[in-house]
Amino acid sequence: MIGGRTLIRDALLVPGTPGPARPFAGWLLVQGNRIAALGPGDPPGERVDRVIDGRERALIPGLVNAHAHSHSSLTRGSAEGLPLEGWLRVIEAEQARLTEEQAHVAALATYCEALLSGTTLILDMCLFPGAAVRAAREVGIRAVVVPYVADTKPFTPTLATTERLLIEGLSDGERVQVWVGLHDLESCSDDQVRAGAELAARHGVGLHLHCAETRASAARTVARTGRRPVAHLAQLGALTPRTLLAHCVWLEEDERRALGAAGAHVAHCPHANLKLGSGIAPVPELLAAGANVALGTDGAKANNTLDMFEVMKLASLLHKGTHLDPAILPPSQVLAMATRHGARALGVPAGGLAPGMLADLILVRLDRFHLQPAAPDAIVTNLVHAARGSDVDLVMVDGRILMEGGAVRAVDAGAVRARAATIGRCLLSAAP
Numbered sequence: 001m002i003g004g005r006t007l008i009r010d011a012l013l014v015p016g017t018p019g020p021a022r023p024f025a026g027w028l029l030v031q032g033n034r035i036a037a038l039g040p041g042d043p044p045g046e047r048v049d050r051v052i053d054g055r056e057r058a059l060i061p062g063l064v065n066a067h068a069h070s071h072s073s074l075t076r077g078s079a080e081g082l083p084l085e086g087w088l089r090v091i092e093a094e095q096a097r098l099t100e101e102q103a104h105v106a107a108l109a110t111y112c113e114a115l116l117s118g119t120t121l122i123l124d125m126c127l128f129p130g131a132a133v134r135a136a137r138e139v140g141i142r143a144v145v146v147p148y149v150a151d152t153k154p155f156t157p158t159l160a161t162t163e164r165l166l167i168e169g170l171s172d173g174e175r176v177q178v179w180v181g182l183h184d185l186e187s188c189s190d191d192q193v194r195a196g197a198e199l200a201a202r203h204g205v206g207l208h209l210h211c212a213e214t215r216a217s218a219a220r221t222v223a224r225t226g227r228r229p230v231a232h233l234a235q236l237g238a239l240t241p242r243t244l245l246a247h248c249v250w251l252e253e254d255e256r257r258a259l260g261a262a263g264a265h266v267a268h269c270p271h272a273n274l275k276l277g278s279g280i281a282p283v284p285e286l287l288a289a290g291a292n293v294a295l296g297t298d299g300a301k302a303n304n305t306l307d308m309f310e311v312m313k314l315a316s317l318l319h320k321g322t323h324l325d326p327a328i329l330p331p332s333q334v335l336a337m338a339t340r341h342g343a344r345a346l347g348v349p350a351g352g353l354a355p356g357m358l359a360d361l362i363l364v365r366l367d368r369f370h371l372q373p374a375a376p377d378a379i380v381t382n383l384v385h386a387a388r389g390s391d392v393d394l395v396m397v398d399g400r401i402l403m404e405g406g407a408v409r410a411v412d413a414g415a416v417r418a419r420a421a422t423i424g425r426c427l428l429s430a431a432p
Contacts, residue, residue, distance in 0.1 A: 004049035011054025017352040023376040033399035062120025062360035063308040064342025067267035070110035072299025096155040103128035107135035109420035117389025120360040146181030184210040197238040211245035218250040230255035260290025265345035272298035294342035307389035331384040363394040
């Protein structure tokens with residue numbers, strides 16, 4: 001209830017804030033859309049409007065998916081076994097046929113799937129931003145909607161469309177925002193990238209692009225401009241503290257340092273980079289250079305799931321294996337990447353349990369064999385390495401409960417799923 005006071009008691013709290021705060025058994029009070037107070041043991045005897053029993057539950061900040069494409073949810077499981085360039089040809093043929101109504105259903109399906117697995121904030125780089133904004137408002141999820149702009153792709157929206165959305169104030173305060181989006185340096189002209197960066201600065205919003213996703217794409221930028229991708233973004237005025245770059249697989253050391261010096265952000269999408277054979281992003285090196293690294297699923301077609309718990313586990317294990325170092329990316333750091341770092345990248349005051357932060361929270365069931373022992377000293381590593389999206393029992397966004405006991409409250413998730421399945425089959429049957 002908006003403006004009310006909700007008490008979550010007897011939970012195992014995982015603060016997720018910087019510093020030495022350890023998980024502890026206790027309570028948390030929500031006032032309106034913000035966290036008002038929290039503490040160990042029994043809660044104070046204050047009047048509240050609702051009490052939530054957190055026994056055998058972990059209370060953690062909501063997960064942040066820093067890079068996704070809602071239209072991709074309609075045809076997951078197709079275009080398998082292709083490298084990125086061939087994969088893009090397949091999906092772009094689908095995208096060219098997509099209608100706004102179909103995109104609206106795709107966004108509803110994406111946001112329901114995300115909520116059910118504990119995501120409270122998602123960046124959606126999409127083809128029909130108005131449809132995505134409507135869907136985010138219907139479902140209640142916190143979303144950053146990013147129009148998928150590229151002047152070499154005639155089916156995509158234009159920067160003029162993005163500017164109109166920004167002027168019209170389509171954003172819904174902090175909960176639903178519109179950013180400037182550009183596909184990448186090689187599908188957008190330099191003039192378009194420069195104009196997009198200027199548009200983002202003029203409206204005080206973020207700028208999102210794919211960057212150095214494959215070795216071939218990075219090489220094309222070098223051959224065309226004589227500069228590495230990050231250096232070229234800087235040359236075009238597109239590298240600022242409000243820039244979020246997806247992937248960043250093929251970056252050299254000076255590019256990583258430049259990202260850190262600029263205060264820019266990276267969305268690491270390990271599943272998609274592996275599945276499409278693109279490579280492995282240098283995440284420990286990016287972090288060491290001072291870049292803020294968040295996590296993302298990418299689209300469901302490039303990943304097959306929107307479960308951020310799976311992304312956390314893969315990100316943790318992948319880099320331990322490639323660096324032959326079991327201490328790299330400890331669970332606390334990976335959880336921060338999926339919460340606090342993602343919220344920071346998207347400019348949202350969330351991602352931790354502390355007074356004044358937005359009440360974007362999830363309760364994770366601990367009464368499962370795979371999460372034992374559910375003890376303070378083990379809970380963070382078990383959340384990262386053992387928990388699943390299906391363990392999420394309650395999701396709160398902006399102080400409102402959006403999912404409880406596996407049921408999305410604001411929309412009929414079963415009807416959305418059926419509509420999305422029908423549209424997906426039609427799109428696949430129409431493929432050349």
